[in-house]
Amino acid sequence: MQFVQDVDVLVIDACAVTPGDDLAPARRKIIQRLHEFHASPQDCVDIAAAANVGKVVLTHHLPGVMPEVDASAYSGEVIIGNDLDVIDVI
């Protein structure tokens, strides 16, 4: 947390999504374990809020999954990162 305190932009791993009900059991099991070594999209926004980060850029998306977050407690900007995005650091 200290490392990201007050930074202008935080590009962060938001890979650990909640698996959908339609997933095959084996795949579902893998995705459930992602929290052990990846952050969830909501973790990322919560960290950005707690560390007073200017903008948080969510990355490391799984194929076919759009991260969903509640950013109501965060005053900064939440960006769902995409390939070739250009983001100002100001």
Added chain:
Amino acid sequence: MLVDAGDGVVGQLLAAGKSLGAIENIALTHMHWDHILGYPALVWGGWSAGRNRMDVTGPVGTGDMHHQLVENYYREQAEWAIDLGFSRPGFDAIAVRDVPVGWSEMLDGCLLEAGPVHHPPMDALAFKFTYQGHNLVVTGDTGALR
């Protein structure tokens, strides 16, 4: 400065309008396949485009990755390319270093720092860039550290 080099990085750099030969600094957050499989392609692509030196910085295991994926496998092909006219420093003067959490260095006026993440069982780093009062952190992969 490029952070991580997953599969497809050469094509994406070109799509972004970057010159492969101009990339002389790479920071790798960790050695998982989806963060480094484009690295050998970038070693070759940048060299083909005229790069004469490169610094590669990452956690414990970075030097070993370079040794295994680039030096061990491509040395013979590199010597052939050097005979063909490629610059020797472009392949030989790649300075790869393993750095710990807390490491920092000034690079062309930009402060680069390595920070902690949680990505077991890998050794992994986040990188912070601070330039003229503005800063950016790229975490690589990490669980939530609170």
